[in-house]
Amino acid sequence: MESRKRTAPTTLSVMTEQSFTPPLTGEEMMAANPYRPWSARITSITPLTEKETLFEMRIIDDRVREAFHHHPGQFVCVSIFGVGEVPISISSSPSKSGFIEICVRRAGEVTTALHNMQCGDIVGLRGPYGTPFPFEEMKGHDVLLVAGGLGIAPLRSLINNIHDQRSEFEKVTIVYGAKTPGEIMFRQQFEQWSHRPDFDFYLTIDKPHPDWTGHVGMVTEAFKTLEVDADNTYGAICGPPVMYRFVVEEMAKKGISYDRIFMSFERHMKCGMGRCGHCQIGHQYVCLDGPVFNYWEAKNIQGSM
Ligand SMILES: Cc1cc2nc3c(=O)[nH]c(=O)nc-3n(C[C@H](O)[C@H](O)[C@H](O)COP(=O)(O)OP(=O)(O)OC[C@H]3O[C@@H](n4cnc5c(N)ncnc54)[C@H](O)[C@@H]3O)c2cc1C
Ligand code: FES
Numbered sequence: 001m002e003s004r005k006r007t008a009p010t011t012l013s014v015m016t017e018q019s020f021t022p023p024l025t026g027e028e029m030m031a032a033n034p035y036r037p038w039s040a041r042i043t044s045i046t047p048l049t050e051k052e053t054l055f056e057m058r059i060i061d062d063r064v065r066e067a068f069h070h071h072p073g074q075f076v077c078v079s080i081f082g083v084g085e086v087p088i089s090i091s092s093s094p095s096k097s098g099f100i101e102i103c104v105r106r107a108g109e110v111t112t113a114l115h116n117m118q119c120g121d122i123v124g125l126r127g128p129y130g131t132p133f134p135f136e137e138m139k140g141h142d143v144l145l146v147a148g149g150l151g152i153a154p155l156r157s158l159i160n161n162i163h164d165q166r167s168e169f170e171k172v173t174i175v176y177g178a179k180t181p182g183e184i185m186f187r188q189q190f191e192q193w194s195h196r197p198d199f200d201f202y203l204t205i206d207k208p209h210p211d212w213t214g215h216v217g218m219v220t221e222a223f224k225t226l227e228v229d230a231d232n233t234y235g236a237i238c239g240p241p242v243m244y245r246f247v248v249e250e251m252a253k254k255g256i257s258y259d260r261i262f263m264s265f266e267r268h269m270k271c272g273m274g275r276c277g278h279c280q281i282g283h284q285y286v287c288l289d290g291p292v293f294n295y296w297e298a299k300n301i302q303g304s305m
Contacts, residue, residue, distance in 0.1 A: 025063060026063035030067060039125075073154055076088060076090060126272070146175045147219075159174060172199050177203075177239075204216060235256050236262050265293065273287060
């Protein structure tokens with residue numbers, strides 16, 4: 001009978017120097033499959049208005065969390081298992097490390113599912129994606145930020161980042177318009193800041209309202225009294241599509257160079273990283289070349305202004 005040679009069972013496995021593969025870094029893990037959503041825990045939920053809620057999220061894997069760095073104006077794709085995935089701007093400053101905040105309007109299936117989630121629930125996150133605002137280039141200059149409605153979500157990341165490095169910037173003016181007082185997001189934060197001498201804040205609602213004693217009218221009304229040092233100012237705009245043309249016009253009338261007017265756009269997206277062509281307009285991919293464009297780039301995007 002053939003005898004089978006038996007080897008002594010052992011728990012020791014000898015590794016040569018060559019066979020040792022170091023664990024992947026967070027960057028390598030993310031690059032290995034860019035479509036992979038990473039599990040993130042919802043760590044806080046703050047209702048802002050009837051339709052918008054602020055979610056704070058923390059990527060669970062330590063290495064991926066440490067490798068995740070965003071810039072103001074970038075977005076993530078947020079997935080909910082069994083429901084779908086949506087692109088959402090990051091609303092927190094990059095200096096808030098370990099967590100990101102997103103401000104989400106209940107619009108349809110995925111965003112409603114997210115609104116129904118609780119603290120501790122798990123979502124999928126991939127990103128960050130997109131071309132951000134030119135934060136470093138803006139340093140040493142005045143910055144005029146104009147937001148309408150939900151447009152404050154991506155601009156808040158820029159505003160908070162400027163706040164964290166306030167001494168690097170000259171005059172900072174924030175113009176924010178909402179339809180009604182009840183639709184103003186981050187009202188408490190902005191009301192506190194409106195008393196600070198290093199931020200000029202202009203908050204307005206579209207039409208008179210019994211609960212409102214502040215400015216009334218469109219964001220463009222603010223330009224009647226704004227003093228702008230045209231040669232030294234960068235503009236940043238985000239809001240409903242109808243707003244862009246009028247705000248750009250007002251900025252240009254004040255003498256701000258078109259090269260220095262930046263705006264963030266939303267378009268229907270799928271991959272978020274320039275691979276599927278879903279967001280393509282002409283030769284531009286809004287997910288990759290944007291969502292932040294300067295005036296000249298934006299001018300060529302059909303329906304942008
Ligand atoms: C770069 C980027 C950043 C965004 N940032 C935010 C954000 O910070 N907060 C936020 O609440 N939303 C943001 N959105 C919009 C968000 O992605 C959509 O509201 C979401 O995809 C709707 O998905 P849903 O399944 O809930 O609704 P659906 O049933 O898919 O759609 C509901 C309604 O929203 C419209 N819609 C869907 N997708 C988009 C889109 N990409 N752009 C415009 N309208 C859309 C649909 O046409 C429909 O009328 C952003 C979109 C992009 C492209
Ligand atoms: S969303 Fe796929 S290419 Fe832009």
